[in-house]
Each structure stands twice: as structure tokens, then as C-alpha cells.
Amino acid sequence: MTSLHWFCTLESSSLSDTCVSVNSPSSVIKYSPAQSSMSSYQESKSYPPGSYQSPNVKYGSPLSGSCITEDMTDFRCKLRELENVMLGPDSDPFDTCNNNIENSINTLPELESWRLIMEAIPTRDLKQLLIACAKAVSDDDLLTAQWLMSECRQMVSVSGEPIQRLGAYILEGLVARLSASGSSIYKSLRCKDPASFELLSYMHILYEVCPYFKFGYMSANGAIAEAMKNEKRVHIIDFGIGQGSQWVTLIQAFALRPGGPPHIRITGIDDLASAYARGGGLDIVGQRLAKLARSFKVPFKFHAAAMCGSEVQLENLGIQSGEALAVNFAFILHHMPDESVSTENHRDQILRLVQSLKPNVVTLVEQESNTNTAPFFPRFLETLDYYEAMFESIDVMLPREHKERINVEQHCLARDVVNIIACEGAERVERHELLGKWKSRFRMAGFKPCPLSSLVNNTIKSLLQNYSDRYKLEERDGALYLGWMNRHLVASSAWK
Numbered sequence: 001m002t003s004l005h006w007f008c009t010l011e012s013s014s015l016s017d018t019c020v021s022v023n024s025p026s027s028v029i030k031y032s033p034a035q036s037s038m039s040s041y042q043e044s045k046s047y048p049p050g051s052y053q054s055p056n057v058k059y060g061s062p063l064s065g066s067c068i069t070e071d072m073t074d075f076r077c078k079l080r081e082l083e084n085v086m087l088g089p090d091s092d093p094f095d096t097c098n099n100n101i102e103n104s105i106n107t108l109p110e111l112e113s114w115r116l117i118m119e120a121i122p123t124r125d126l127k128q129l130l131i132a133c134a135k136a137v138s139d140d141d142l143l144t145a146q147w148l149m150s151e152c153r154q155m156v157s158v159s160g161e162p163i164q165r166l167g168a169y170i171l172e173g174l175v176a177r178l179s180a181s182g183s184s185i186y187k188s189l190r191c192k193d194p195a196s197f198e199l200l201s202y203m204h205i206l207y208e209v210c211p212y213f214k215f216g217y218m219s220a221n222g223a224i225a226e227a228m229k230n231e232k233r234v235h236i237i238d239f240g241i242g243q244g245s246q247w248v249t250l251i252q253a254f255a256l257r258p259g260g261p262p263h264i265r266i267t268g269i270d271d272l273a274s275a276y277a278r279g280g281g282l283d284i285v286g287q288r289l290a291k292l293a294r295s296f297k298v299p300f301k302f303h304a305a306a307m308c309g310s311e312v313q314l315e316n317l318g319i320q321s322g323e324a325l326a327v328n329f330a331f332i333l334h335h336m337p338d339e340s341v342s343t344e345n346h347r348d349q350i351l352r353l354v355q356s357l358k359p360n361v362v363t364l365v366e367q368e369s370n371t372n373t374a375p376f377f378p379r380f381l382e383t384l385d386y387y388e389a390m391f392e393s394i395d396v397m398l399p400r401e402h403k404e405r406i407n408v409e410q411h412c413l414a415r416d417v418v419n420i421i422a423c424e425g426a427e428r429v430e431r432h433e434l435l436g437k438w439k440s441r442f443r444m445a446g447f448k449p450c451p452l453s454s455l456v457n458n459t460i461k462s463l464l465q466n467y468s469d470r471y472k473l474e475e476r477d478g479a480l481y482l483g484w485m486n487r488h489l490v491a492s493s494a495w496k
Helices: 073-085 096-105 109-120 128-137 142-153 160-182 183-188 196-209 212-227 246-257 274-279 283-295 344-354 376-397 403-421 433-444 454-462
Strands: 232-239 263-270 300-306 323-329 362-366 471-476 479-486 487-495
Touching: 128 142, 128 160, 128 376, 142 160, 160 376, 160 403, 196 212, 196 376, 196 403, 212 246, 212 323, 212 362, 212 454, 212 479, 212 487, 232 246, 246 263, 246 283, 263 283, 263 376, 283 300, 344 433, 362 433, 376 479, 376 487, 433 487, 454 471, 454 479
Parallel strands: 232 263, 232 323, 263 300, 323 362
Antiparallel strands: 362 487, 471 479, 479 487
16 A cells, blocks of 8 residues: 555656666567656657646557567577576577476576466466566576566556556566666656645545545544543644544544543644645644634644654653543554664654553554565565555546546555565665564553454444445454455554
8 A cells, every 4th residue: 555655756767877787689678777667658659747648548568569479489489598598508409498498497496487487478467477577586587587577568557457557666666676776766766746736636536436544544533532432631643644634533523522522632743755745834734623623613732743753752742641642653654664674673662652651542554564574576476466456446446547547546556666666775665564563563562452342343334335345344353454355455453
């Protein structure tokens, strides 16, 4: 899922100077990562910077124009030439290439990617080709990786089927990783950010067509409302407040509470990236929420903490005696580096800080994905599986011809995909963990689970009736999971 804080149009700068050069046979297609930018998926068409790109435009050649051969004999000979380059010129004569290639694939571990290639190319299976390409990148098999990138380019399209659209962004990430181990290329991606109001529009579209954010906010708000039902003064600390949208429905709910609403104070924490998306600082969020609270006659104050969540110290939180405390981590904690990135381990450090405040409730909403410490290839497979489900769910709710769908996917999802695939170390900021791992972290910090109420579950079930029946809600061990078909995508839990 999107990080909710990064927005970017993928448009790589020229990589000609950083691409690894490989001598290849004349029949093997040479690939220049300089052609890998999103503009390279267009059919020899150019658009001025910032111009609108119609969803009807195919960013890759039609499948019928692919350079993937339909002749298996020719294909096997291509592989034979690759084998000659990789294994040396003393291999068996050309007329026995079929048996030798298959034997090599069966006996040499470093040629496992060839098995994937032979299974994928005859059937034009883009997903398997992307997997084979990632395997070649993982094995430092540069010749095969560059060839497969050329093949994949003919099949991806930001206006095509879900796997074609996702494939375009995955290919961008693979090119960035192969060319310069990810970090420098990720930095050089030229982000032509739209105006802030457009970013808000894209996020709003995604918010409306997919229930992931509503599910997360609704489940967290339900846990907070339950924990605060008898409190007169409530302080909510939100690590990553964004636009403040989560708190609109909670303020409305508190306004209807029997006996009158509590006094609400919200400390909003957020960084400069979100400030750009808002079109200004946190004061904009405070003013909006204060206006809403006045209209519902709810006593309200807002405290701004403009900083990255991992930088927060006790003095930034404005703790006051006599207030019941709720802390909210919605789609934000995975951005904080842990022990695998920094000796400071900001992820566990912030949990220990929050636990020391003795909050009434802490809410956690995160993508249910394992991309934090996984090695590159397993991480690639996890990312492909996760975002394929995400793109499929968007496809059901947002028609392919919808003029803004490309913008929604590029600005809200694509950069996350590139970051997970292309970057390592501190440069990789999208570091998701499964709820099982989060539970371990919370328990080590001194928290105990706080099961979500059945009322929250029933409310979310009612919400999902407005969406496809392929969304699945599961309650397990006091936590809630929302998924697409058989794939969990978001998990929500509460702690105290």
C-alpha cells in the first residue's frame, strides 16, 4: 500500500553513465536503462513536461509487436547464445543446444532464472517474466537481466491490465536497482509533483474507491472511542496526521456521546513531505478540525509538532495532567528505521517512549506485508504479490478508462513500489512488517493487546457492503485484517 506521505511521478533521469556495460551477442537485445523512465513506455511519442497523458495511450508496444519470439527453436537458440557468453565458447555444438540448455538449467543453480524464462516466454506470462528478471538481478546475472528488461518493456502498460500497470512500476524499480544498486537512481528520479490540491484529489479518489484507509481509520477510531467513553478530557497524539481526515468522524461521534462530548486536544505530528501535500503547514489541519469541532459544539484544541515521527521527544508531545491519552500509529510506523538500519532503532525507541506515557490506548494500522529485513528476491516476490492484489482491487472499483486512474496509481503507489525494490539501507523507507512482528515489538515495549470491540467489527462489515464482495474481513486474536480475496492487505490492532 501507499505510504500516504510520498507522492511522485516516476520519470527517471538518464542513466546512461551509470548502467553496467555488458558485451552481448548481436542477436541479444541491448537494453539502455535510460529508456526506462515512464516516458519510455510511450510508443515513440513525447509529451511536454506536466502535460496530461491520456489513459487511452498505451505506454508499451502492443503484445503483437513484442520482440519475444513465438518460434521456440529460435528462442532456444537465443538461450544457447546466452549460454555461450555465460559458460564459455567450449560448450557443445549448436545442433545439441536443446538438450544442453535443459540439462544446464536442471544442474546449475546459477541458471535457475533460465528455468523461469523458459516457462514464461512461450506463454507471454508477464508476471513470470518479471520474477525471472528479478531473479537474474538477484544473481547478478546482468546479461540475462538486461535482456529480460527489454522483453518486459514490450508488455507493460500504465493503462493496461492490473499486472501490466504494476509491471511498469516494478520494471522501473528493477532498472534502478540494476543500474546503481538502487539508492542513487532513486534519488535521481525526477519528481514532477503536481499542485498540492491535485495530490489531495488523487488521495481522495483512492480513499473513496478502496476501503483500506476507511477500514484503518474506522477501526482505530472505534478503539479510541471505546477506551475514552467515560473520560472528560481526551488527548490524542497522532504520529502522521496528514490531512487530519481520520478525526472528522471521531469528533462527530464524540459530539453525540450521552452526557455530552469530552474536551478534545489533538497533537498532530507530521513532516515536510505531507506539508507539501497539504499546501501548507500543520496549522491548516488544526484550523480545519477546530472549525468542525465548533460546528458540533465540541471543546477542541490543536497542538502542532512539525517533525518526522522518529525525531519526536517527550517535550514535543505537550503532555498535560488530567488528560486521558490515546496514541495513533496509522500507516506510519513502518517508516521509522529499526535495528536493521540504525543502531538507534527508532522503531522500538518510539514505542518505549509512548509506553512510558501510560496511554489509555494505542492504535496500530499497518500494511500486512513483509518487506523490512527480507533479502531482495523474497522481498520482490512479496511486493509483487501484495501490489498485484492492490491493483486488482483498484481495477474493480475504478474503471480502466477513468481519466485520473493513472495519476492515482503513479502518485499514490508507484514510488513506494520503486523504493521497496530499488533501495537498501537508510534509502529504503518503505519497511513493512507483518502484524506478528509488530506484536512482538509492542510486547517487548511493555504493551498488552486490547481486543477491538464487536461494535467496531459490525460497523466495518457494514462499510464493506458498499464495495466488492471480494474484500474479506477477518478477526483473529483480537485484531482485524482486511484483504482482497485470499491476500491480507491491512491489519489493525489496539494496545494499552
